[in-house]
Amino acid sequence: MQIFMIVFCALIAIITFLFWEFVAWFTHKYIMHGFLWTWHKSHHTVHDHKLERNDWFAVLFSLPCIGLLYYSTIVNYNPYLIAVGIGIFSYGVFYFIFHEVIVHQRIKWRPKRKSKYLKRIINAHYIHHSKHTKYGCEAFSFLIAPKKYEPKETFSK
Numbered sequence: 001m002q003i004f005m006i007v008f009c010a011l012i013a014i015i016t017f018l019f020w021e022f023v024a025w026f027t028h029k030y031i032m033h034g035f036l037w038t039w040h041k042s043h044h045t046v047h048d049h050k051l052e053r054n055d056w057f058a059v060l061f062s063l064p065c066i067g068l069l070y071y072s073t074i075v076n077y078n079p080y081l082i083a084v085g086i087g088i089f090s091y092g093v094f095y096f097i098f099h100e101v102i103v104h105q106r107i108k109w110r111p112k113r114k115s116k117y118l119k120r121i122i123n124a125h126y127i128h129h130s131k132h133t134k135y136g137c138e139a140f141s142f143l144i145a146p147k148k149y150e151p152k153e154t155f156s157k
Contacts, residue, residue: 009083016087017094021143024061024095029140032057037134044132050106058092065089095142099125116150124149 032040032054043054065088072081100106102118103125111118124145131137139149 005079009079012080012083013087013090016084017091020088020091021141024091025141025144027057027061028142033134033137033140041134044129044134058096061088062092065092099142119151120147120149121145123151 036057039053039056041054042049042052065085068081068085068088072078072085098121102110103122114122121143124139124141127149128137128139139145
């Protein structure tokens with residue numbers, strides 16, 4: 001019975017992680033490039049600040065994770081909700097490493113060898129940032145990019 005709960009919770013965490021990519025895509029397309037463009041605009045402009053107004057989205061996205069983990073560990077123990085919290089947390093870690101570190105170089109590190117997938121997802125993000133308004137953008141995902149975003153040439157950004 002214990003092994004079933006571990007496997008089931010791992011499955012919940014994985015499904016939550018994958019679902020959170022949809023949440024991020026939806027939020028990015030319809031909220032960040034919609035009524036909260038006033039926050040997100042800072043991310044589509046060139047500047048020399050360490051922080052941007054757009055960083056408030058990271059705080060906002062962390063609240064469900066913090067709330068779930070607090071509630072399911074301190075208030076009312078629930079391993080299934082802990083698994084959901086772990087899935088959201090894992091997505092946040094992957095997002096931070098990909099978006100903030102690898103793409104935008106907020107921490108100066110980039111893998112020496114890039115897989116085809118990593119090149120494609122970075123290129124999709126660069127295409128997204130080629131527009132400096134909330135209109136006409138494409139490629140709203142963070143960890144998924146269709147083959148059409150395959151770079152035409154090798155880049156070393």
